[in-house]
Amino acid sequence: MRxxxxxxxxxxTKFGRLPGRGTVSMNVEACRNALADAGIEKSAVDAxxxxxxxxxxxxxxxxxxxxxxxxxxxxxxxxxQGGATNISMISFACMAxxxxxxxVAIVCLADDPKTGTRQAYEKAWGDDGxxxxxxxxxxxxxxxxxxxxxYGTKPEQFGEIAVAVRNHGANNPHxxxxxxxxxxxxxxxxxxxxxxxxxxICLVSDGAAAVVVMSETRARExxxxxxxxxxxxxxxxxxxDVPLRPVLTExxxxxxxxxxxxxAGLAPKDIDIAQIYDCYxxxxxxxxxxxxxxxxxxxxKWVEGGRVAAGGELPINTSGGxxxxxxxxxxxxxxxxxxxxxxxxxxxxxxxxxCVVSNQGGIMTTHSTLILGH
Amino acid sequence: xxxxxxEPTPLSQPYWDALKQGRLTFQRCRKCSHSWLPPxxxxxxxxxxxxxxxxxxxxxxxxxxxxxxxxxxxxxRERLPYNVTLVELDEGPRLITNIVNPDAxxxxxxxxxxxxxxxHGVALARxxxx
Numbered sequence: 450m451r452x453x454x455x456x457x458x459x460x461x462t463k464f465g466r467l468p469g470r471g472t473v474s475m476n477v478e479a480c481r482n483a484l485a486d487a488g489i490e491k492s493a494v495d496a497x498x499x500x501x502x503x504x505x506x507x508x509x510x511x512x513x514x515x516x517x518x519x520x521x522x523x524x525x526x527x528x529x530q531g532g533a534t535n536i537s538m539i540s541f542a543c544m545a546x547x548x549x550x551x552x553v554a555i556v557c558l559a560d561d562p563k564t565g566t567r568q569a570y571e572k573a574w575g576d577d578g579x580x581x582x583x584x585x586x587x588x589x590x591x592x593x594x595x596x597x598x599x600y601g602t603k604p605e606q607f608g609e610i611a612v613a614v615r616n617h618g619a620n621n622p623h624x625x626x627x628x629x630x631x632x633x634x635x636x637x638x639x640x641x642x643x644x645x646x647x648x649x650i651c652l653v654s655d656g657a658a659a660v661v662v663m664s665e666t667r668a669r670e671x672x673x674x675x676x677x678x679x680x681x682x683x684x685x686x687x688x689x690d691v692p693l694r695p696v697l698t699e700x701x702x703x704x705x706x707x708x709x710x711x712x713a714g715l716a717p718k719d720i721d722i723a724q725i726y727d728c729y730x731x732x733x734x735x736x737x738x739x740x741x742x743x744x745x746x747x748x749x750k751w752v753e754g755g756r757v758a759a760g761g762e763l764p765i766n767t768s769g770g771x772x773x774x775x776x777x778x779x780x781x782x783x784x785x786x787x788x789x790x791x792x793x794x795x796x797x798x799x800x801x802x803x804c805v806v807s808n809q810g811g812i813m814t815t816h817s818t819l820i821l822g823h
Numbered sequence: 824x825x826x827x828x829x830e831p832t833p834l835s836q837p838y839w840d841a842l843k844q845g846r847l848t849f850q851r852c853r854k855c856s857h858s859w860l861p862p863x864x865x866x867x868x869x870x871x872x873x874x875x876x877x878x879x880x881x882x883x884x885x886x887x888x889x890x891x892x893x894x895x896x897x898x899x900r901e902r903l904p905y906n907v908t909l910v911e912l913d914e915g916p917r918l919i920t921n922i923v924n925p926d927a928x929x930x931x932x933x934x935x936x937x938x939x940x941x942x943h944g945v946a947l948a949r950x951x952x953x
Contacts, residue, residue, distance in 0.1 A: 580919050
């Protein structure tokens with residue numbers, strides 16, 4: 450399937466505070482923009498893959514959205530892997546098209562934790578609430594602490610990631626947070642759940658995004674202007690509960706990447722740009738390790754000296770990621786991968802030919818990988 | 824403001840009852856001897872539904888920990904900063920807990936011993952650095 454399917458169009462809403470819109474309206478706007486970007490009519494769409502809104506679950510939400518767009522998809526519904534859902538749905542769309550089940554798929558998500566409820570991210574973990582064990586952030590803190598204890602990873606090394614991504618976002622007119630960051634400012638930022646500092650943690654944002662997936666052949670027939678080839682994809686999942694992971698500092702991101710790299714016939718050394726799910730800086734550090742850009746435990750040293758910043762060896766999250774562009778879970782990274790391959794990013798990497806994108810959900814519970822390229 | 828106390832189920836009631844009596848217990852499979860917490864109806868290793876509550880030695884080690892500087896629940900505001908620690912028992916199961924003497928210096932792999940404490944009338948399995 451390498452190179453046989455493409456992302457034909459991308460679209461999104463504004464990012465940040467969108468009070469009163471609701472997820473259906475935001476999804477429809479993103480889909481409308483993605484269809485316009487692909488230059489195709491709605492009537493060409495026969496599949497709709499939707500990420501369930503995490504903040505407020507709603508039964509058969511996929512059909513609620515299809516109805517709002519007067520679509521009767523052959524293949525449709527919601528999928529729930531948290532933030533890993535987006536890339537997984539892109540891969541399911543490719544597989545469904547390959548199996549002759551549909552021809553043109555929209556993959557989309559919307560959520561409004563900024564102006565709606567963010568209870569899903571701040572709740573107690575069952576009976577462990579009695580010990581004060583609350584929030585998604587705490588699970589990332591636990592993992593980060595173990596990484597520091599086991600490998601001697603330093604706060605400044607996590608700071609390198611935050612600084613690079615925030616500065617990329619500062620250059621992006623669509624980014625919700627456009628305040629650049631220095632390493633000194635990072636170190637001064639207050640602990641939320643030590644060792645997590647405020648600037649290790651992503652934004653909370655309302656917003657929606659959508660991409661259109663079809664075969665390269667269909668894209669040619671429909672006159673799509675700037676299709677971007679999908680070279681590989683993969684997935685991997687581990688335990689829901691962080692404490693129950695055999696090794697806290699390893700995730701199934703490794704398996705996910707291996708599947709994707711094998712499909713693409715590429716290795717980490719062949720990758721020009723990476724869009725790495727940066728809900729927390731520790732997630733970036735561990736994904737870089739699990740993907741094989743460096744050895745396990747060496748991520749801290751590896752990111753030093755601006756290696757992941759614009760102009761570095763492997764620029765990451767060139768539109769600002771979750772730390773700066775929008776806290777929206779994942780599809781912004783896919784869209785930025787598409788822009789880089791088209792040559793239209795605000796932080797365009799010259800002559801870039803390959804981009805790897807990671808999505809993950811929960812507390813590094815679910816993972817999916819996408820490789821885009823020429 | 825109510826304290827977020829455990830909500831025992833028929834499955835987990837024996838765990839909380841044992842703690843009240845001063846014993847930390849875990850589940851052990853009769854088929855494959857796998858040991859686990861938190862309570863569940865089937866062995867996550869061999870999927871058998873035959874298991875026993877077994878008393879733990881109360882000895883374990885620190886896997887990791889965090890220090891909360893922000894309260895996600897009103898009941899914990901006055902305790903800030905407070906630690907939540909992941910401990911692995913010598914018998915294998917892991918549990919989320921608090922270290923009662925954090926000033927001794929929480930660190931990965933440090934040995935800990937069970938110290939059951941009352942929390943709003945419920946016995947919790949906390950641990951002390953030894």
